[in-house]
Amino acid sequence: MKLDPLLQPESLAVVGISLSNPFNPANVIYHKNNLRYDARTYCVNPRGGTLFGDPVYKSISQVPGKIDCAVLSIRADLVPAAIEECIENEVGGAIIISGGFAETGRIDLQNQVAALAHEHNFPVIGPNCLGIFSPPSIDTFFLPSERLVTPRKGNVALLSQSGGILVDMMIKLTQEGVGISRTVSIGNKAVIDEIDLLFYLDSDPKTSVIGLYLEGFSEGRGRDFVTFMEQASRPVVLLKAGKTPGGSRAVSSHTASIAGDYPVFREVIRQSGALEAQNEAEFVSYCESLSCCKETTAERVCIITASGGHGAMASDGCFNAGIEVAQIPEDDIQELQPQLSKSVQAIASLNNPIDLTGSAGDNDFYTATRFFLEKDYVDAVILLLLPYLPAISTDIGARIASVAMQYNKPVITYMPHVDRYVMFIEGFESNGLAVAHSVEGAVHMVRAMNRRRS
Amino acid sequence: MKKRIQELLERARNVGWMMEPDARELLKLYNLPVTMFHWVHTREDALKAAADIGYPVVTKIVSPKIMHKSDAGGVRVGISNDEELSRAYDDLSRLVGFDGIIVDQMARGTELIVGAKHDPQFGMVVLTGIGGTAVEIYKDVAIRMAPFSNDTAREALSSLTGSSLLTGYRGGEAVNMEKLVHLMVHFSELAVDLEKNIESIDLNPVMCNAKDALIADARILLKEVQHT
Numbered sequence: 236m237k238l239d240p241l242l243q244p245e246s247l248a249v250v251g252i253s254l255s256n257p258f259n260p261a262n263v264i265y266h267k268n269n270l271r272y273d274a275r276t277y278c279v280n281p282r283g284g285t286l287f288g289d290p291v292y293k294s295i296s297q298v299p300g301k302i303d304c305a306v307l308s309i310r311a312d313l314v315p316a317a318i319e320e321c322i323e324n325e326v327g328g329a330i331i332i333s334g335g336f337a338e339t340g341r342i343d344l345q346n347q348v349a350a351l352a353h354e355h356n357f358p359v360i361g362p363n364c365l366g367i368f369s370p371p372s373i374d375t376f377f378l379p380s381e382r383l384v385t386p387r388k389g390n391v392a393l394l395s396q397s398g399g400i401l402v403d404m405m406i407k408l409t410q411e412g413v414g415i416s417r418t419v420s421i422g423n424k425a426v427i428d429e430i431d432l433l434f435y436l437d438s439d440p441k442t443s444v445i446g447l448y449l450e451g452f453s454e455g456r457g458r459d460f461v462t463f464m465e466q467a468s469r470p471v472v473l474l475k476a477g478k479t480p481g482g483s484r485a486v487s488s489h490t491a492s493i494a495g496d497y498p499v500f501r502e503v504i505r506q507s508g509a510l511e512a513q514n515e516a517e518f519v520s521y522c523e524s525l526s527c528c529k530e531t532t533a534e535r536v537c538i539i540t541a542s543g544g545h546g547a548m549a550s551d552g553c554f555n556a557g558i559e560v561a562q563i564p565e566d567d568i569q570e571l572q573p574q575l576s577k578s579v580q581a582i583a584s585l586n587n588p589i590d591l592t593g594s595a596g597d598n599d600f601y602t603a604t605r606f607f608l609e610k611d612y613v614d615a616v617i618l619l620l621l622p623y624l625p626a627i628s629t630d631i632g633a634r635i636a637s638v639a640m641q642y643n644k645p646v647i648t649y650m651p652h653v654d655r656y657v658m659f660i661e662g663f664e665s666n667g668l669a670v671a672h673s674v675e676g677a678v679h680m681v682r683a684m685n686r687r688r689s
Numbered sequence: 690m691k692k693r694i695q696e697l698l699e700r701a702r703n704v705g706w707m708m709e710p711d712a713r714e715l716l717k718l719y720n721l722p723v724t725m726f727h728w729v730h731t732r733e734d735a736l737k738a739a740a741d742i743g744y745p746v747v748t749k750i751v752s753p754k755i756m757h758k759s760d761a762g763g764v765r766v767g768i769s770n771d772e773e774l775s776r777a778y779d780d781l782s783r784l785v786g787f788d789g790i791i792v793d794q795m796a797r798g799t800e801l802i803v804g805a806k807h808d809p810q811f812g813m814v815v816l817t818g819i820g821g822t823a824v825e826i827y828k829d830v831a832i833r834m835a836p837f838s839n840d841t842a843r844e845a846l847s848s849l850t851g852s853s854l855l856t857g858y859r860g861g862e863a864v865n866m867e868k869l870v871h872l873m874v875h876f877s878e879l880a881v882d883l884e885k886n887i888e889s890i891d892l893n894p895v896m897c898n899a900k901d902a903l904i905a906d907a908r909i910l911l912k913e914v915q916h917t
Contacts, residue, residue: 461834490804491889491910493828494816501809502832574734 236358236427238435240327242417243372244274244303248295248326249301251308251333252278252286260332260377261308262286264366267380272372274303295320303327304599306366306375311335314362315347322355329363330375331361338363338585345425352426364422365398368405368415372495374522376420378402389414389454395431395448396421397476404446404518412664413523416485430459437469444525445469447509451496457503464507470686471553472521474501486651510686517679520671524680527669533615534686536559538588538606540619541595541627544587545649545674549617555565560687561612563587566627576603596626601634608642615684617677622650632662639668645684649677691835694718698886706910709791711913716907718893719879723904724896730789732778736771738792740807745769745794748777749906750786754786756908761785768794796905799854799864800897803873805835805880806889807912814878817842817873819851820894827851834879842873855897864897872902888912 247268253259261278269276269289278286285294292298295305295317299391307317311333321329345362352359356390362367366375370388376398386409390527390686393408395401405418416439419432427635429447436442447586452460464471478497504511509547510525512518538560540546554561573654575583575591584590590609608612618635620627632648639646648663649671650656663670671677697715701707707715710728717723725777727738728751739746750763758764763784765777774792780789800820808814808820811834812908833844848868872895875887880890896905 452810455807455812455908457808458812458834462812489802489808489824489891489893490816493818493825493830494804494806494814494832496808498828498830499811499814503811503814503834505707506833572692 236356236431237327238358238422238427238521240303241358241427242367242369242419242435243359245304245372246275246277246301247300247373248277248279249308249595250279250295250304250305251277251674252279252291254282254284254291256287257309257578261306263379264306264332266306268373268375271380273375275300277302279395287450295324295326302323304373305329305428306332308377309339310333311344311362315351317342318348318351318357318359322351322357328358329360329369330364331359331368331422332364332366332375332377333361334363336362341438345423345489351427357426360419361422361564362425362488365401365420367416367417367419372507372672376402384409385411387414388416389415390441390443391446391522392416392420392439392442392444393446393448394421394432394639395419396424396429397448398422400476404448404515407515407519408454408522411519411523413519413526424453424578428453428456430439430456430463433460433463433467433471435513437467438464443469443523444472446472446474446522448474448476448518449499450652451601455640458501460509461503461507463510466533467508470683471527472512472518472525472683473509474512474515474518479672488491508686510683516672516676519539520676520679521683523669524645524647524683527667528684531614531643531645531684533558533681534668535612535646536617536681537561537610537613537615538564538617539600539601539603539607539620540590541586541621541624543588543590546590546618546620548674549619549678552647552675552682556678556682558678558681560587561610563589567606567610569601575599576608591619593624594626595624597628597631597634600627600631603636604635604646605638605642606643608638608646609655613644615647615661617681618646618648619674619677620648620650620654620659627659628663629658631661632668634662636666636668645669645681647671647677647680649674691718694883698883701901701909702907702911703828705911705913706756707905708751708788709749709751709758710751712907712909713904716879716904717910719875719882721875721879721904722868722902723907725794727792728789729792732775734799735774735778735792739768739771739774742792742794743796746793747791747905748774748781749791749793750781750784751788751791752784752786753788755784793905794903796896796898796901797900798862798896800894800895801869801897802830802891802904803876803888803895804889804891804893805876806886808885813877813884815877815880816871817845817849819849819854824893833877835880837874837877839870839874842870842877846870846871862899865902866897869895869897869902870902886912
């Protein structure tokens with residue numbers, strides 16, 4: 236099935252507009268797209284008339300011109316007929332926002348939609364979903380724009396079985412300065428599911444990392460996911476919910492009792508090369524890190540820190556994550572020392588972790604970072620920066636970014652995230668470097684680069 | 690599928706699981722190595738079987754009413770002479786649903802569990818782990834989608850926390866890796882072949898030593914037949 240009409244439509248019909256209730260989801264979707272997005276937008280209600288001066292069409296067939304994407308926000312029992320109408324009028328695909336299908340026991344209604352779609356090779360997203368956010372073409376989320384943060388333009392695509400989690404992740408990625416290419420809320424995935432969209436996004440020039448929130452694959456689709464991963468060119472980060480068994484059943488075989496649904500999932504996903512995040516924070520860290528440095532591995536790191544405690548914590552984190560803290564040759568220590576500022580030379584500890592101490596300033600961090608990025612025995616630098624230290628300035632992000640670019644090796648920075656330090660953080664993020672909220676988060680980011688590759 | 694395999698499956702379907710002699714026969718049809726055994730129905734035949742296998746032997750109840758043989762007191766290990774064997778036979782013959790006993794070679798080595806089950810998302814998967822009674826406590830297992838190659842089998846074994854037990858830890862005997870890998874790969878093929886019929890299989894224990902990897906017991910649970 237062709238997904239372009241859904242993800243990059245030139246025209247959009249919103250079916251189910253209300254003539255009396257401005258908070259109706261269809262109205263929010265219509266106005267949002269009409270005012271802010273590129274797709275030519277029409278609204279449909281059987282009663283016709285006008286909405287703020289725009290014509291309301293009585294049916295899909297009455298809309299002048301070709302419709303790429305129809306957004307259906309109507310009662311569930313009216314959906315099959317609307318899908319038929321879309322197919323008759325050669326609409327490119329449909330997004331069913333409405334709930335009231337399998338999730339409320341109306342599997343029959345959902346099957347009816349699926350059968351129609353498959354028979355006519357007609358792509359359908361949903362039902363029971365928020366639909367698609369794919370700027371600059373469309374945004375079918377029925378959430379008023381002023382209530383949301385505005386996502387940054389970028390290369391992370393998100394797919395989610397839950398609309399709520401999807402919006403949360405978009406907010407969190409935006410807060411971390413991570414840009415988004417497209418996101419799809421797949422809802423009940425009656426027709427198009429995460430696997431179809433993974434194939435689409437894997438060849439999307441705007442996307443270089445794919446994040447997936449999943450409760451579970453449909454029957455047998457887990458195997459298709461593994462097949463997808465075998466040829467995927469983009470890294471996939473995955474967050475799963477529903478890991479704990481809902482109820483205990485008596486199982487009389489060891490295999491069945493040990494290899495529960497989640498243990499199987501975890502093992503197979505790890506083998507597939509996808510990266511499973513254990514929680515939302517990890518998910519965001521992984522997406523951020525891979526969006527900055529997608530093609531590298533970071534098996535041996537150099538930790539550069541302003542505090543011994545932070546260095547020790549990062550060291551422990553690396554050890555537990557199977558990341559090597561590189562051994563620094565004595566000659567190199569001797570060579571680096573005189574390049575540091577006088578006050579630091581005497582007190583710095585130059586065995587990895589490199590503790591430049593609280594006396595260190597921008598120049599010391601810049602010098603040490605450049606020194607180690609140049610070395611073959613270092614794949615990446617973890618920089619633990621404390622912006623409250625007197626000799627550190629807001630220029631540091633831009634300076635470190637310039638040297639990271641020069642050597643094309645990842646530099647992951649930790650900095651405490653409070654409003655006061657926003658300028659420090661943005662100095663890194665706006666120059667394409669990932670910044671973690673915690674020392675542990677910085678280690679996660681490095682770990683993400685070392686996922687298994689097939 | 691071979692006719693004999695279908696017969697074995699059909700017979701097991703009536704009870705929901707496959708009795709050990711049939712399970713062993715099924716495994717042999719797939720070229721999987723099982724310990725040397727005889728299924729006997731008289732004391733005399735039991736003694737002959739032991740003479741053929743050589744002491745020590747293990748005896749196990751065969752009964753359609755007893756799936757968990759150990760729990761029902763239906764297993765005797767370390768039987769080392771005719772007298773003990775006769776007594777074991779008499780004891781086991783009093784258990785419910787008695788349909789003879791298995792006289793089994795007493796294999797030694799590291800105990801592994803190799804199992805298969807149908808997963809709703811990923812289809813047939815094979816589990817390999819360090820076995821013994823604590824398997825459910827430590828859960829030191831690797832799970833891979835079936836079927837798989839020799840390389841995947843080796844990788845799965847090396848991913849176990851206890852993998853050094855297999856390669857010879859502190860002077861311990863290393864297991865015959867080639868035979869173990871061979872067993873796992875063939876088993877993964879069996880799992881896929883029988884996907885439609887089988888809910889889960891436990892090969893537990895698989896006894897591994899320097900010479901051999903032998904299946905010493907097998908539990909095969911069948912899928913419930915859909916009554917339409």
